[in-house]
Amino acid sequence: MDEIDFGLCMSLVLNSRIAYRELAETFNKSVNSIHKRVKSLVDSGVLLNFNTKLSLLNFPSSVNVIMFGNSKVDNKEELLDKLGRHECIFNVTRASSNLYYIHAYLKDFSGLDPLISFIRREGKFDDLEIGLDSALPSPNAPITSETDYNSKSDSKLLQKEHVYSDLDFLIINSLKNNSRKPITEIVDEVRTTPKTVRRHLNKMIEENLLDFSIEWYPDKSAIIMSIVILKLDPTVQVDKLKILEEIRKDHGQTILFSWNLSNLPNLMLVCAWTHSMKELQDLEASLISKKFSSVNATILIKGKMYPSWRDTYLEEKIKDIKAN
Numbered sequence: 001m002d003e004i005d006f007g008l009c010m011s012l013v014l015n016s017r018i019a020y021r022e023l024a025e026t027f028n029k030s031v032n033s034i035h036k037r038v039k040s041l042v043d044s045g046v047l048l049n050f051n052t053k054l055s056l057l058n059f060p061s062s063v064n065v066i067m068f069g070n071s072k073v074d075n076k077e078e079l080l081d082k083l084g085r086h087e088c089i090f091n092v093t094r095a096s097s098n099l100y101y102i103h104a105y106l107k108d109f110s111g112l113d114p115l116i117s118f119i120r121r122e123g124k125f126d127d128l129e130i131g132l133d134s135a136l137p138s139p140n141a142p143i144t145s146e147t148d149y150n151s152k153s154d155s156k157l158l159q160k161e162h163v164y165s166d167l168d169f170l171i172i173n174s175l176k177n178n179s180r181k182p183i184t185e186i187v188d189e190v191r192t193t194p195k196t197v198r199r200h201l202n203k204m205i206e207e208n209l210l211d212f213s214i215e216w217y218p219d220k221s222a223i224i225m226s227i228v229i230l231k232l233d234p235t236v237q238v239d240k241l242k243i244l245e246e247i248r249k250d251h252g253q254t255i256l257f258s259w260n261l262s263n264l265p266n267l268m269l270v271c272a273w274t275h276s277m278k279e280l281q282d283l284e285a286s287l288i289s290k291k292f293s294s295v296n297a298t299i300l301i302k303g304k305m306y307p308s309w310r311d312t313y314l315e316e317k318i319k320d321i322k323a324n
Contacts (some may be wrong), residue, residue, distance in 0.1 A: 001046070001069070001218070001221045001222075001223050002024075002272075003237060003253050004027050004029070004037065004254055005037060005041060006084055006104075006256070007026075007027060007253055008023060008027070008034070008038060008041070008144065008217055009041070009046070009047065009214070009218070010039060010253075010256065011023060011026070012038075012047070012050070012214045012216075013037050013214060013216060013304060014213070015051075015212050015213075016050040016051070016179045016180065016213050016214045017052075017175075017180055017212040018120070018212075020035055020038070020242055029133035039105055042077065044221065045217060045220040046216065046217055046218060046220045046221055047214055047215075047216060047217075048214070048215040048216075048217060049076075049157075049177060049215040049305075050177075050180050050212075050213075050214050051058055051176060051177060051178075051179055051180045051212075052172060052175035052176055052207065052208070052210055052212055053176075053211045053213070053311065053314070053315060054172065054211070054310060054313065055208060055209055055210055055211045056105065056211075056310075057111045057209060058162075058209060059107065059310075061107065061108035061109075062105050062106060062107060062108065062126045063105070063106040063108065063109060063112070063132060064104075064105060064132070064133045065088075065103070065104045065105070065106060065112070065115070065129045065130065065131065065132055065133070066103050066104075066133065066209065066259055066261070066269070067101070067102045067104070067116075067119060067128055067129060067130050067131065068095075068099060068100060068101045068102065068128075068227075068229075069099070069100065069123075069125040069126070069127045069128035069129055070097065070098045070099050070125070070126075070127060071098050071099075071100055071125055072098075072124040072125075073122075073123055073124050073185060076094055076098070077302075079092075079094075079100070079122070079123055079146075080092045080094065080304050081304070082122045082123075082266055083100075083102060083119060083122055083123060084120055084304060084306035085306075086104070086115065086119075087308055087309045087312065088104040088105055088106055088107070088111060088115050088308060088309060089102060089103070089104045089115075089293065089306060089308065090103055090104065090105060090305060090306055090307075090308040090310075091103040091300070091303060091304070091305050091306065092303065092304055092306070093300055093301075093303035094300075094301045094302050094303070095226075095227065095298040095299060095300050095301060096240045096299045096301065097297050097298070098202055099232060099298055100125075101300075101303075102119060104308075105308060105309070105310065107309060112130075116130065117129065123143070125310070128269075129264075130263075130270070131237065131259065131261035131263065131264050131267065132261060132262055132263045133259050133260065133262065136292040137275060150229065155323045162203075162204070162207055162209055165200070166321045167190060167192065167196070167200055168200055168204060168261065168318045169191045169314065169318060169321060170189070170318070170321065171186060171190060171197060171200055171201055172204075172314060173187045173314060173318050174189045174190060175210075175212075176314065179212040179213070183197055183198060183201075186201075198311070213303045217275065217303065218321065219300060219301065219303060220300050222233040223273050223274065223275060224273065224274045224275070224277065224279075224280055224299060225272075225273050225299070225300040226271070226272055226273075226274070226280055226285060226297045226298060226299050226300060227269055227270070227271050227272075227297075227298050227300060228269070228270050228271075228272060228283070228284065228295060228296065228297045228298070228300065229267070229269060229294070229295075229297075229298065230267070230268040230269070230270065230287065230292050230294070230295055231266060231267055231292060231293050231295075231296075232265075232268070232291065232293065232295075233266075233291060233292070233293045234266045236291055238291060239271070240260050240265075240268055241260060243268070243291075244258050244260065244268065244270070247287070250286065251272070251283065251286075254272050254273060254274065254283065254324045255270055255271070255272050256272060256273060257270070257271040257273045258270045258271070271300075272297075276308055280297055280299075283297070284297045
């Protein structure tokens with residue numbers, strides 16, 4: 001994988017329904033070249049499941065959580081699936097030194113304590129760090145005209161209440177496991193006209209009610225993925241968002257995601273990729289030179305995606321529609 005491959009992956013994380021023509025213009029490549037690159041990523045297992053989900057804007061009480069800690073469980077592979085069975089957990093990633101990163105969406109804050117108890121029990125974690133993020137993980141992707149809708153004001157969108165029709169849910173269900181499905185195929189499944197499908201789909205997209213994304217497994221490639229744990233000096237007042245902007249400016253597409261944890265004011269996480277351990281060491285050294293009291297780069301070994309209550313919510317809606 002090279003810089004363009006990572007840029008493509010980040011663009012597809014943001015919007016997996018984006019036209020290849022748009023990606024070709026963004027990366028100054030031909031449409032055929034983009035198609036070949038995406039196909040190669042799919043064939044190698046790096047990209048899986050171009051999916052569609054109801055966005056979290058449909059669930060205004062939901063909370064994004066990232067937890068990490070060292071597990072005492074011996075069977076590392078089994079632990080991934082054990083943790084992934086919880087309805088709130090959508091990703092578990094094993095890192096170096098028995099460290100695990102667990103990503104979850106809570107329906108609301110009442111689910112936090114039961115989730116923590118489940119993770120501690122199943123994973124035998126003693127030192128579990130719990131981070132709450134008021135926003136989704138921030139992907140570092142080239143902005144295109146078709147991905148820019150993700151940057152709209154959430155506060156404005158949350159004030160709008162979309163009343164879903166049965167057809168809306170059927171369209172979403174049709175795209176559930178193939179976000180790139182053509183309108184003609186959706187029409188065949190939901191049995192209405194192309195004009196009607198476009199109108200309903202475009203309205204949901206305009207209101208930012210759908211997430212078009214991918215399951216992305218960079219651990220299937222030869223590159224090195226890491227999450228860097230950054231601890232700030234608690235005695236120094238700093239603007240965390242400004243620091244994240246500076247890191248992205250200094251390191252460009254090397255930085256893939258970042259987390260600004262509201263309940264941990266002295267802690268930040270960034271996910272990065274490098275071609276070699278030397279590049280990772282250089283990245284760590286450059287971050288140490290900033291105002292951090294501690295910089296710890298942890299190498300990601302294997303991650304898995306899991307269905308969550310968001311998926312179950314759609315499944316139940318479809319069952320009700322078909323029952324009637």
